[in-house]
C-alpha cells in the first residue's frame with residue numbers, strides 16, 4: 183500500500199511546549215491539535231497519545247511520537263511536548279536544541295515554579311530566540327480576586343523573561359485553558375486560536391542553511407522489521423536525498439540513506455529544519471545511538487577539547503551552592519549527546535555560582551564541535567551551567 187508523500191506547501195517550523203510539571207503542557211498540546219483538526223489543518227491527537235514511547239510506533243518509519251504535526255493558515259509546524267519533571271530536563275535539552283520557538287506554559291494558579299525558570303534558562307542557552315507564553319488554567323482564575331492573581335503571574339513571567347534576555351514586555355502572553363478548549367468551550371477554543379496567531383506572528387521564520395553540508399543529530403533509533411535501522415531527529419543544516427551517502431559519527435561508519443519520511447509521509451529530500459526519519463542501509467541497530475551525528479561524509483571532524491564561555495547557575499536557579507574548581511567532571515549536553523568532560527579553569531581556578539567564566543573542557547569522547555555551539559552542564563540530575571563553544575582546540 184502506498185502512502186501519501188509529504189508535499190511542502192508552507193514554511194516548516196519546529197516549536198514546543200515547555201514549563202513546570204503539571205502546568206498543562208500536554209493538555210494544551212492536545213487542545214491545539216483539536217482546534218486545528220476542526221479547522222481541517224491537523225489531526226486531533228488525544229492527551230494519552232502524546233506521551234507514547236517511540237517503540238510503540240507500528241506504522242512506517244515514523245518519527246518520535248512525542249512530536250505532533252499541524253498547520254495554521256500560513257505554516258506547517260512540528261510540535262514537541264516536553265516533560266516538566268526535573269528528571270526529564272535531559273529530553274528538554276535535546277528537544278529544545280531544535281526549536282525555532284517555544285510556548286512557555288505557566289499555570290495562572292501556581293505562577294513561576296523551579297522548572298519554569300530552568301526551562302527559560304535552557305531555552306536561552308540552546309538558542310531558542312522566541313518564546314510565547316500560554317498562561318494556562320485561566321478558567322480557574324476567572325473572576326474577582328483570582329483575576330488579580332493572573333495579572334500578578336503575568337507580570338512575574340514578563341520579568342523572568344526580561345531577566346533572561348527575552349524582552350518580556352514584548353512577549354505575547356495569552357490566557358488559555360487547555361482543559362476547557364479540549365471540552366469544546368468556544369470561549370477557550372478562541373483563546374487557542376489567539377495563541378496560535380501569536381506564534382505565527384511573533385516567531386519569525388528562521389534562516390535555514392539548506393546549502394551547507396548535511397548534518398542531523400540523532401534523537402532516537404528504531405528498527406523496522408525487514409527494512410533496517412532508522413534514526414530520527416531534526417536536520418540541523420543542509421539537504422539530504424534518498425540515495426545519498428552519509429557518515430554516522432559515533433558509530434564510525436559510512437552508509438546510504440535508503441528511505442526518508444516526515445510524520446509517516448515519504449519524502450524525496452529533506453532540508454534544514456525538517457523533522458525526519460532516515461532509513462540507513464546495513465547499519466545494525468545497536469551500532470547507532472542518540473547523540474551520534476549523521477552528516478555528509480568528511481564534512482565535520484569530531485573533536486574533544488574546546489574553550490567555552492560558561493554561566494554557572496546560582497543556587498536560586500537550581501544550580502550549585504558551592505564553587506566549581508579545576509578538575510570538576512560533570513556531564514556535557516551537546517546537541518543530542520550526553521558526554522562527561524574535565525573542566526580546567528586556568529588562572530581563574532574557581533567559578534562561583536552566578537559567575538560567567540571561560541573554561542577549557544576535555545570531553546570523554548569526540549563529538550562534532552564548532553564555535554557558537556551551545557551546551558548545558560549537568561550534575562546529579564540537575565542543570566548547573568550553560569555555555570557556548572568559543573574555540574575548538
Ligand SMILES: Nc1nc2c(ncn2[C@@H]2O[C@H](COP(=O)(O)OP(=O)(O)OP(=O)(O)O)[C@@H](O)[C@H]2O)c(=O)[nH]1
Pocket residue numbers: 201202203204205206207208209210264265266267318319320321322358359360361362
Ligand atoms: N483547570 C484547569 N486544569 C488544567 C488545565 N490544563 C491542564 N489542567 C490539569 O492539570 C493537570 C496537569 O496537566 P498536564 O497537561 O498533564 O500537565 P503537563 O504540564 O503536561 O505535565 P508534565 O508533562 O507532567 O510536566 C491535569 O490534571 C490537567 O487536567 C486548564 O486549562 N485548566
Ligand SMILES: [Mg+2]
Pocket residue numbers: 207208209263264265266
Ligand atoms: Mg506532559
